[in-house]
Amino acid sequence: MFKRSxxxxxxxxxxxxxxxxxxxxDNGAPVGDNQNSITAGPNGGTLLxxxxxxxxxxxxxxxxxxxxxxHARGTGAYGEFVATKDLSDLTVASLFKAGTKTPVxxxxxTVIHGKGSxxxxxxxxxxxxxxYTQEGNWDLVGNQSPVFFIRDAIKFPDFIHAxxxxxxxxxxxxxxxxxxxxxxxxxxxxxxxxxxxxxxxTSYREQDGFGVHAYxxxxxxxxxxxxxxxxxxKQGVKGLNVKEAxxxxxxxxxxxxxxxxxNINKGNFPKWDLxxxxxxxxxxxxxxxxxxxxxxxxPTDLVKETKVGTLTLNRMPKNFFNETEQSAFAPGNLVPxxxxxxxxxxxxxxxxxxxxxxxxxxxxxxxxxxxxPVVNVNNNNQDGYMNVSERDSDVNxxxxxKEPKAATEKARAVQTPLSGTVQQVGVKEQNFKQAGDLYRxxxxxxxxxxxxxLAADLGNVKDSETKHIMLSYFYKADADYGTRMTKAVNGNLxxxxxxxxxxxx
Numbered sequence: 001m002f003k004r005s006x007x008x009x010x011x012x013x014x015x016x017x018x019x020x021x022x023x024x025x026d027n028g029a030p031v032g033d034n035q036n037s038i039t040a041g042p043n044g045g046t047l048l049x050x051x052x053x054x055x056x057x058x059x060x061x062x063x064x065x066x067x068x069x070x071h072a073r074g075t076g077a078y079g080e081f082v083a084t085k086d087l088s089d090l091t092v093a094s095l096f097k098a099g100t101k102t103p104v105x106x107x108x109x110t111v112i113h114g115k116g117s118x119x120x121x122x123x124x125x126x127x128x129x130x131x132y133t134q135e136g137n138w139d140l141v142g143n144q145s146p147v148f149f150i151r152d153a154i155k156f157p158d159f160i161h162a163x164x165x166x167x168x169x170x171x172x173x174x175x176x177x178x179x180x181x182x183x184x185x186x187x188x189x190x191x192x193x194x195x196x197x198x199x200x201x202t203s204y205r206e207q208d209g210f211g212v213h214a215y216x217x218x219x220x221x222x223x224x225x226x227x228x229x230x231x232x233x234k235q236g237v238k239g240l241n242v243k244e245a246x247x248x249x250x251x252x253x254x255x256x257x258x259x260x261x262x263n264i265n266k267g268n269f270p271k272w273d274l275x276x277x278x279x280x281x282x283x284x285x286x287x288x289x290x291x292x293x294x295x296x297x298x299p300t301d302l303v304k305e306t307k308v309g310t311l312t313l314n315r316m317p318k319n320f321f322n323e324t325e326q327s328a329f330a331p332g333n334l335v336p337x338x339x340x341x342x343x344x345x346x347x348x349x350x351x352x353x354x355x356x357x358x359x360x361x362x363x364x365x366x367x368x369x370x371x372x373p374v375v376n377v378n379n380n381n382q383d384g385y386m387n388v389s390e391r392d393s394d395v396n397x398x399x400x401x402k403e404p405k406a407a408t409e410k411a412r413a414v415q416t417p418l419s420g421t422v423q424q425v426g427v428k429e430q431n432f433k434q435a436g437d438l439y440r441x442x443x444x445x446x447x448x449x450x451x452x453x454l455a456a457d458l459g460n461v462k463d464s465e466t467k468h469i470m471l472s473y474f475y476k477a478d479a480d481y482g483t484r485m486t487k488a489v490n491g492n493l494x495x496x497x498x499x500x501x502x503x504x505x
Contacts, residue, residue, distance in 0.1 A: 025055055065325070066360045067115050070160055071126045074109035075204065075257040076324035077264060079313035081131060081274070087308060090225055090278065091217035092410045093337030095133045096308065103132040105370060106313060107327050108204045108256065111143070112163045112172075118253035120245045122199040122453065124148075124190075127209030127231065128329040129311070132374045137366075139333040140229060141353065144201065145193040146210040147434075148294045151186060151427065153348020159184075174460040182469040185503065186295040188477055189435040195454040196446060197239025203259040205270035206238040213331075213346040214279070214292050216339040218414040226279040226291065226341055228298055231272040231311060241449040242456045261316055269314045275305035289430040292343045296434055323370045328357040336411040344427075362386050378405060432505065435477035447484075455488035467491060472499035 022030040031052050038050035046053065068074075080101050087096035095102040109126035110117065125144040130137055150159050162180035165172045181187045193199075201207040211229035218224040240248055248255055263270065277298050279291055289296045317323035330353035331346060340346050357365050363384040365371060377389070380396045395403040442450065461467045471491050475482020482500065486493045 025052060026059070068360065069356065070111050071107075071109040071128075072115040073113055073117050073119065074107050074126065074324060075260055076105055076107040076317055076327055077260060077313040078315040078317070079104050079106065079269070079311060081129075081309055081311045083309040085306070085308040087217070087276075088219070090219055090227070091337035092220050093133070093138075093217070093335055094135050095131055095138070095335075096337075103374070104311060105130045105132075105323075105327060106311070107324060107329065108260070112160070118249050119256040120200060120240070120249040120253050122194065122242070122245070122457075124194055125198075125201060125204075125207060127207075129209075130327065130329060130333075130371070131335075133335050134375060135335045136375060137333050137371070137373045138335045138338060139329045139331060140211050141329045141331050141349070142209055142211040142213075142229070144207040144209055145190060145198055146208075146212060146228075146230065146297045147190050147193065148212055148345065149181070149187040149190045150184060150345060151293050151295050152344045153346075153352065155184070156345070156348060156352070174457045175462055175466070178458060178461050178466050178470050179463070182466045185431040185473050185476075186293075186429060188432060188473040189295055189438065191454070192435045192438045192450065192477070192481075195457075196442065196450050197237065197241075199453065200240040200245045201256065202238035202240060203235075203263075204256050205235045205260065205263060206233060208233050208237055209272060212294050213343045213349075214341040215346075216341050216414060216416075217278075217337060218339065219337075220410065222414060224281065224339070224414045224416070226281065226284070228277040228303075230275045230277065230305060232275060234271040234273060234310075242453045260313075264313060264316050269312050271313075272311045273307050274309045274311060275307050277303045277305055279303055288428075289434070290428040292341055293427055294343055294345045296430070299434075299437075317370075322368075326361060326365070326368050327370045328361055328365045328368070330354040330357055336408065339414055364388070430505065432473065432477040432503070435474075436481065439478045439481045447481075451484050451488050454485060458485070459489040461489075468495050468499060471496045472503060475500040476503045476505075 023034055024030050034052065037053045038047045039045065040047060048054065081095065081104050083096050083098055083100045083102075085096075086098040087093070090096075094100065107126065107128045109128070110119070110121065110123040111126060112123050113121050126142070127144050128139065128141045130139050150156065158180065162176050163172070166176060181191070198207065209231035214226045214228055216224045217227045252258060260270075277300070279298065284291055287302070291298060330350075331340065332350040332354045334340070340350055361368065363381075364387045366373070366377075367386070367388055380398055382389075382391065382396055393403060398405050439447065439450070458467060458470060461470075467489060468491055471482055471486050471489070473482075474485045475496050482496055483493060485491075486496050
């Protein structure tokens with residue numbers, strides 16, 4: 001009897017709890033019937049006054065916002081960055097004081113493929129971090145590889161168009177990819193990364209993250225240095241070759257997302273150590289490459305790395321759309337103490353990413369909770385779609401004696417010497433050396449996988465000239481690299497050597 005009464009009580013309580021939260025419309029009003037539309041009698045038409053029906057259909061038809069043109073497939077997680085070294089001599093940025101904990105949101109992504117694509121496809125992978133600092137949000141929008149394919153923002157639309165599916169049949173085509181890359185010899189460095197183990201990570205936890213570009217850090221004296229940000233995975237770096245990726249796709253094509261969720265939810269929090277490389281402006285021209293060229297690394301034997309903190313991911317979002325999909329990153333989101341360098345690709349990204357987010361999410365996208373700074377926003381930007389800033393002042397201009405807004409001295413642009421003339425010319429190239437160094441650093445298995453992975457795509461190129469131009473790039477980087485690739489795709493080694501001989505170092 002006691003057990004029966006207890007069971008009835010539990011069921012009654014569960015039912016009451018279920019009924020306690022009524023279904024509502026978007027205005028919060030309760031819904032009377034969510035199973036049947038309102039009609040004019042048993043056989044009459046549906047009435048337009050059925051707000052629940054109309055609202056459900058309206059909202060369903062608007063569930064999709066514009067997909068990101070790049071980095072469409074992504075997974076995000078929250079965490080914190082803890083500074084372990086005081087960088088006050090380098091920067092006024094508050095997050096780089098030893099012991100400072102800064103909340104972060106990190107979004108992993110693939111670059112080229114669409115939102116619903118398998119995570120087993122070979123692709124560069126985004127590594128974008130939003131630091132919620134005490135002086136505003138800083139977005140470090142990077143990749144899992146330390147370099148990129150191009151060096152000038154004017155080529156970014158062309159690069160993405162070539163990588164994306166054909167506008168005719170909507171199928172990605174290696175012929176289009178390598179037709180474009182055959183005119184970009186500096187891309188061979190990135191190709192050697194992306195067709196290696198980094199092109200298909202075993203997990204998001206087992207990949208590094210890089211800011212790619214050089215930035216400038218400046219201190220309270222107005223002195224600045226060029227800096228690169230490199231996150232090194234404490235879980236190690238692992239990846240899948242083309243055969244392993246195909247096997248994984250047959251088992252789970254969401255392996256990156258599932259692995260991240262499973263590990264964080266189990267308390268196995270992934271960590272990355274942040275290292276910086278620092279370069280004095282006077283040393284910019286002391287290398288045989290341009291340090292501001294994003295197709296190049298700063299070799300650690302030339303510019304040492306220093307550990308400055310650790311990033312830990314410890315919480316998954318509660319809702320994918322609200323947080324991960326609506327998260328908006330832009331290299332233009334900077335804080336005092338950090339500025340963009342003169343890197344030509346970065347300079348274009350500073351504009352392009354912010355502009356893209358305004359198109360995708362609206363002018364007020366930084367009011368969305370995942371993008372909202374932890375500090376008060378105090379400016380005269382107003383109105384527009386989805387503005388929830390709750391302004392309560394009639395002073396929407398500046399300056400004003402009635403309601404002054406102070407400028408922050410340390411947020412002024414750092415004074416950078418300039419010289420030269422307005423021009424449209426290239427940079428110091430050195431297109432192949434680092435790709436060769438990278439190839440020679442690989443183990444025997446890593447070299448085997450690289451050749452197999454790359455041949456799987458380059459072997460599909462029908463145009464012999466395009467194929468042999470690409471092969472000459474690999475040969476110029478390293479003779480063994482080019483010879484093995486030529487054999488793997490049935491190329492003509494004599495032709496490859498002849499073309500390579502004409503290339504500049």
